[in-house]
């Protein structure tokens with residue numbers, strides 16, 4: 466799909482109307498959706514910066530084990546997490562200066578993945594010509610991002626990690642929750658784009674009564690514009706407590722904009738509330754993701770005049786202020802997503818009517834991205 470496709474919302478989508486049972490083609494398309502690969506030609510957030518130190522840290526991105534570590538300069542390096550000698554995990558080893566040392570026989574690898582030292586190499590023996598795949602890696606906005614795809618595509622298309630300027634900005638309080646769900650990533654993004662599931666969340670939800678007003682889609686993203694009633698108005702110093710004391714919340718109308726910026730998700734509710742989900746699909750039935758919540762302190766003009774060191778201290782002190790809220794939301798969603806995955810395996814052909822047209826747009830984008838891998 467080139468250019469922008471605008472979809473006006475008229476209530477129930479076609480799949481929500483009564484009619485004949487779905488065709489074989491429709492059923493097969495649906496099955497493929499739950500078994501779609503990812504488009505590897507994007508940056509994926511695989512770890513938080515503070516998870517990666519001098520000890521190797523293993524992650525998995527779409528069936529590829531990757532080991533992350535910091536070299537002597539503090540730069541993060543990323544290599545395939547598989548020793549070319551006996552195929553064990555390099556993340557079980559150690560870092561020695563700029564080199565990664567395998568736990569088993571102590572072979573050493575540089576940041577480019579070349580084997581550069583074997584402790585018991587004989588005088589007449591040469592280093593074997595073996596190496597480990599290096600991944601492009603960046604540390605940006607509190608996260609470690611890797612690019613698992615075609616590096617020519619990365620350069621030519623100017624692909625970059627999703628910017629998160631609020632992470633370091635002194636006017637935002639940050640909370641992070643980890644989503645670890647035994648379900649295909651398509652279930653998670655459909656959940657995040659469907660604001661009509663607030664029924665599940667009760668006191669944890671920041672908004673109520675959303676109505677989908679407008680939908681836009683391109684080959685890179687889907688933007689769904691809802692109108693909703695927000696619970697939060699962060700304009701007094703005590704208003705921050707609305708994050709953890711539901712009784713203090715005041716309903717008022719706000720735009721609720723949610724976007725699938727492939728492969729990640731971003732949502733804003735008015736000016737005070739932003740939430741993002743950084744996807745790290747692990748395999749066909751396992752998805753990890755970081756859910757980030759940003760609360761704005763823009764309304765506190767006096768606060769902005771205080772010394773930067775105090776504002777930095779306050780931001781650090783309030784890190785995680787919305788933890789119960791975010792963890793509560795995640796726990797409720799995980800139960801539903803895992804049931805969806807189980808139900809799919811039990812009967813891949815079963816499909817209920819879907820009333821939210823944003824989901825069809827999201828499914829199209831997932832298919833296009835997975836199918837246009839270069």
Ligand code: FES
Pocket residue numbers: 548549550551552553567568569570571572
């Ligand atoms: S298995 Fe890694 S050094 Fe032997």
Ligand SMILES: [Fe+2]
Pocket residue numbers: 656662666794798
């Ligand atoms: Fe949810």
